[in-house]
Amino acid sequence: MSEKRPVVVDLRFARESVVSALRSALQDRLVIDMGDPANADRDLSDAEFAVVWKPDPALFRRATGLKAIFSGGAGVDHILSAYELPDLPIVRFVDRSLTDRMSEWVLWQCLHHLRNGIRYAGQQRDRLWHEIAEQPEARDVTVGVMGLGVLGADSVRKLAVMGFNVIGWSRRPKAIEGIETFDATGLDAFLARTDMLVGLLPLTDDTRGIYDRALFSRLRRTGPLGGPIFLNAGRGGSQKESELIECLADGTLKAASLDVFEKEPLSSDSPLWSLANVIVTPHAAAASDVRALFRHVEMQIARLESGKPLEFVVDRTTGY
Ligand code: NDP
Numbered sequence: 001m002s003e004k005r006p007v008v009v010d011l012r013f014a015r016e017s018v019v020s021a022l023r024s025a026l027q028d029r030l031v032i033d034m035g036d037p038a039n040a041d042r043d044l045s046d047a048e049f050a051v052v053w054k055p056d057p058a059l060f061r062r063a064t065g066l067k068a069i070f071s072g073g074a075g076v077d078h079i080l081s082a083y084e085l086p087d088l089p090i091v092r093f094v095d096r097s098l099t100d101r102m103s104e105w106v107l108w109q110c111l112h113h114l115r116n117g118i119r120y121a122g123q124q125r126d127r128l129w130h131e132i133a134e135q136p137e138a139r140d141v142t143v144g145v146m147g148l149g150v151l152g153a154d155s156v157r158k159l160a161v162m163g164f165n166v167i168g169w170s171r172r173p174k175a176i177e178g179i180e181t182f183d184a185t186g187l188d189a190f191l192a193r194t195d196m197l198v199g200l201l202p203l204t205d206d207t208r209g210i211y212d213r214a215l216f217s218r219l220r221r222t223g224p225l226g227g228p229i230f231l232n233a234g235r236g237g238s239q240k241e242s243e244l245i246e247c248l249a250d251g252t253l254k255a256a257s258l259d260v261f262e263k264e265p266l267s268s269d270s271p272l273w274s275l276a277n278v279i280v281t282p283h284a285a286a287a288s289d290v291r292a293l294f295r296h297v298e299m300q301i302a303r304l305e306s307g308k309p310l311e312f313v314v315d316r317t318t319g320y
Pocket residue numbers: 073074075076098102146147148149150151152169170171172173184200201202203204206207233234235259260283284285286287320
């Protein structure tokens with residue numbers, strides 16, 4: 001073991017994967033795994049880095065010598081909104097595996113809605129052999145993606161490969177080849193063109209509750225799917241769930257695919273479980289691969305130690 005200062009790991013997910021990945025990760029320094037009860041009262045003041053997902057609130061008071069905090073996921077709302085954080089760089093998790101997984105979820109759900117997946121699943125349950133006559137082509141459907149960051153940018157490209165007409169919206173102007181993009185000022189124009197709305201926004205003060213009735217009412221209603229469809233894999237705090245449920249019931253929205261919810265796990269009495277036009281996945285769109293997470297942490301620490309700046313650092317003023 002070298003002289004290097006320890007890394008404290010407090011990842012409150014996939015415990016077995018964390019334990020297994022730690023057998024070969026961060027070999028050049030001591031790892032203090034807070035999931036191990038033996039470390040519950042350990043002095044953390046010598047820890048240099050923290051790798052966290054929804055950590056113990058006391059962690060940042062105990063680990064007073066940190067140089068940087070690594071989020072165990074792409075989102076950082078789990079710490080920014082819940083803790084008093086020291087003024088340190090916070091690094092998001094950005095990795096090919098996570099990006100691919102998210103794009104898979106987005107394509108899976110968009111194709112499911114395009115190809116009448118909900119109706120065919122119902123027909124199968126009823127043993128009904130009936131081909132639905134109206135089958136729009138992807139090129140007739142406009143998918144509008146809100147959030148064109150690491151995940152949104154990959155999703156729009158892959159949706160375009162599948163033939164969808166794809167547009168995107170982000171706070172600042174963006175240039176993505178083959179994709180028409182809108183900045184914050186172009187929200188109305190963006191929504192008016194969108195048949196399937198995909199939410200890939202981070203949760204910040206500006207995006208909390210952004211998906212509400214007023215927004216859903218501005219989506220295109222004359223598209224080939226018979227009504228707008230909403231997909232959200234960003235954060236549930238961005239959707240006003242009571243209004244979303246009403247919109248799904250009264251036809252403002254034709255259907256939805258939801259991976260994230262205002263409160264998780266989704267309560268067993270939520271109407272979303274049983275609405276026939278809703279697909280629920282349990283915040284599983286793009287889980288972090290723990291081995292890849294530790295590789296990313298090792299890479300970023302190596303950058304720092306060789307005098308290079310950290311990558312994927314959160315802007316504390318915008319909150320993402
Ligand atoms: P990025 O930080 O790379 O991208 C965020 C995007 O959102 C940017 O395009 C940004 O605009 C845009 N944005 C932020 N605030 C606003 C705003 N107020 N108005 C308009 N656009 C805005 O994040 P990622 O793409 O890596 O991840 C996005 C989110 O996905 C994560 O924060 C997390 O919440 C969620 N996530 C969900 C997972 C799941 O399994 N369900 C897994 C992983 C992530 P600009 O480009 O102008 O800065």
